[in-house]
Amino acid sequence: MNYASKLKKLIDSKKAKICIIGLGYVGLPIALEFVKKGFFVYGLDNNKKRIGSLKKGNSYITDISSDRIRKILKSRRFLPTTEESILKQPDIIIICVPTPLRKRKIPNISYIIMAAKTIVRYLQKSQLIILESTTYPGTTRDVILPILKKSGLKESKDFFLSFSPERIDPGNRRYTFSKIPKIVGGISKKAAELTRVLYSKVIDKVIPVSLAETAEAVKLLENTFRIVNIGLINEFAMLCSKLNIDVWEVVEAAKTKPFGFMPFYPGPGIGGHCLPIDPLYLSWKARKVGFRTKMIDLAAKTNLFMPHYVVRRIEGLLNEKGKEVSGTKILILGVTYKKDVKDLRESPALDIIELLQGKGARVSYSDPYILYLDINSIRTKGVKLTQAILKKNDLVILVTDHREFNYKMIANSARLILDTRNAFERVGINAKNIVKL
Numbered sequence: 001m002n003y004a005s006k007l008k009k010l011i012d013s014k015k016a017k018i019c020i021i022g023l024g025y026v027g028l029p030i031a032l033e034f035v036k037k038g039f040f041v042y043g044l045d046n047n048k049k050r051i052g053s054l055k056k057g058n059s060y061i062t063d064i065s066s067d068r069i070r071k072i073l074k075s076r077r078f079l080p081t082t083e084e085s086i087l088k089q090p091d092i093i094i095i096c097v098p099t100p101l102r103k104r105k106i107p108n109i110s111y112i113i114m115a116a117k118t119i120v121r122y123l124q125k126s127q128l129i130i131l132e133s134t135t136y137p138g139t140t141r142d143v144i145l146p147i148l149k150k151s152g153l154k155e156s157k158d159f160f161l162s163f164s165p166e167r168i169d170p171g172n173r174r175y176t177f178s179k180i181p182k183i184v185g186g187i188s189k190k191a192a193e194l195t196r197v198l199y200s201k202v203i204d205k206v207i208p209v210s211l212a213e214t215a216e217a218v219k220l221l222e223n224t225f226r227i228v229n230i231g232l233i234n235e236f237a238m239l240c241s242k243l244n245i246d247v248w249e250v251v252e253a254a255k256t257k258p259f260g261f262m263p264f265y266p267g268p269g270i271g272g273h274c275l276p277i278d279p280l281y282l283s284w285k286a287r288k289v290g291f292r293t294k295m296i297d298l299a300a301k302t303n304l305f306m307p308h309y310v311v312r313r314i315e316g317l318l319n320e321k322g323k324e325v326s327g328t329k330i331l332i333l334g335v336t337y338k339k340d341v342k343d344l345r346e347s348p349a350l351d352i353i354e355l356l357q358g359k360g361a362r363v364s365y366s367d368p369y370i371l372y373l374d375i376n377s378i379r380t381k382g383v384k385l386t387q388a389i390l391k392k393n394d395l396v397i398l399v400t401d402h403r404e405f406n407y408k409m410i411a412n413s414a415r416l417i418l419d420t421r422n423a424f425e426r427v428g429i430n431a432k433n434i435v436k437l
C-alpha cells in the first residue's frame with residue numbers, strides 16, 4: 001500500500017494523529033474541533049505563556065471557554081506543547097502561524113518560513129502538511145515546498161503538501177467552525193484529496209480547487225471584496241453626511257432589493273488580523289508581476305482615513321457647542337476591533353484615541369474585554385461604565401458596539417454621543433443627544 005492510501009485509511013478510521021502549529025485565534029479552535037471529532041491532536045506553540053495557560057485549562061480566546069479546554073484535556077486526546085521534536089509523531093501537520101506586515105507594509109512570511117524549517121528537521125514519510133495561514137498566491141509552492149524538499153523526500157510520493165485557507169469569523173455565533181465551507185488546493189492531486197478527506201471529518205462542506213495557488217487567491221479575493229465594499233460605503237457615508245442624508249437608512253432601504261445588492265456598513269475604520277492586512281499581501285504580489293491593484297489601494301486608503309474622519313466629526317460637534325477638542329473629556333466605548341471579541345489588533349479605536357490625545361483631549365475608555373491599554377508606552381486602565389462616568393464626560397464615542405453595553409443607560413446619561421456603528425438605533429433608541437456617523 002502506498003503512503004497516500006495508508007494515510008487515507010488512518011484519516012478514515014480517525015487514527016491519524018494531527019499537530020497544529022500555532023494555537024492562536026485560528027489554530028486553537030481547529031485543534032479543539034478535531035479532538036471533538038475523535039482525533040488525537042498535538043498543539044505546538046512557541047509561546048510558553050499560551051501553552052502554560054492551556055495546560056492549566058485556561059483559555060485566552062473569547063470564543064473558547066476554559067471549561068471547554070478542561071474537558072478536552074480530560075479526554076487525553078489534546079497535548080499542548082512547546083517541544084518541537086513532537087513533529088515526528090503526527091500524520092498530519094497544520095500550520096496556523098501569523099502572517100503580519102512589515103513596517104513598510106510588505107508581507108512578513110517569516111513565521112511560515114520558520115514553521116517550515118522546523119517541520120523539515122523532523123519530516124517523516126507519509127506526512128501531510130497543510131498551510132492555513134493567509135498569504136499571497138505562490139507561498140505554498142515557491143516558499144514551503146523548496147524548504148521541505150531539502151529533506152530529500154518527494155512531494156506526492158513521500159509526503160503531501162496543500163493549502164487550505166482559514167475562514168473563521170471570531171465572535172460569529174451563526175457560522176461556527178463546522179458550518180463554514182472549506183477550500184482546499186493541493187501541490188499535488190493526492191495532497192488535495194487527502195486534505196479534502198481530512199476536513200470532511202470536521203466540516204460539513206469541503207470544496208477542492210485545482211491548485212494551491214487558487215486556494216490562496218480565494219482567501220484574498222474574499223477579504224479584498226470586503227475591504228473594497230467597506231471602503232465604498234465609508235466614502236458614501238462621508239458624502240451622505242455632507243448631503244444631510246442618513247447613510248444607515250439608505251443601506252436599510254437598499255438592502256430590500258432581493259438581488260444585485262449586498263449591505264455593507266460604514267464604521268470608524270477596519271481592524272483585526274485579516275482585513276487591513278491580507279489585501280496588501282495581494283497588492284504586493286501584484287507589484288511583483290508588474291500589476292497595480294488600484295481598487296485595493298484606494299479602498300485601503302479610504303478605510304485608513306476613517307479614524308481621522310471620526311476625529312473631524314468630533315471637532316465639528318464640539319465646535320457647534322462652542323468647544324474645542326483640547327481639554328475636552330471624551331469617553332471611548334469599545335476599543336477592540338470588532339464587537340464581542342477580545343482582540344485589539346489594528347483596532348481603529350487605538351488610532352482615534354491617539355489622534356484625540358494628540359489634540360489635547362482627556363480621553364478615557366470602557367471595554368468589558370480590555371482591562372488595560374498601552375498607547376505610546378503609557379498604560380491606561382479602562383473605566384467601569386456607570387451613570388456617573390457618563391455624566392462626567394463631555395462626549396461619548398461609541399467605537400465598538402459590544403452586546404454587553406447598556407445602551408439605554410448610556411443614552412440616558414451621556415451628554416453627547418457620536419455613534420459610529422448605528423448601535424443605538426438598532427436597539428430602538430433615538431435621542432437628541434445621539435449623532436450618527
Ligand SMILES: NC(=O)c1ccc[n+]([C@@H]2O[C@H](COP(=O)([O-])OP(=O)(O)OC[C@H]3O[C@@H](n4cnc5c(N)ncnc54)[C@H](O)[C@@H]3O)[C@@H](O)[C@H]2O)c1
Nearest residue numbers: 022023024025026045046047096097098099115133134166
Ligand atoms: N484571527 C482571525 O480571525 C483569522 C481568520 C482567518 C485567517 N486568519 C489567518 O490565520 C493565521 C493565524 O492567525 P491567528 O489570528 O490565529 O494568529 P495568532 O497570533 O492569534 O496565533 C498564532 C500563534 O502562532 C504561534 N507561532 C508563531 N510562530 C510559531 C512557530 N514557528 N512555532 C510554533 N508556534 C508559532 C504564536 O505564538 C501564536 O500563538 C494568519 O495567517 C491569519 O491571517 C486569521
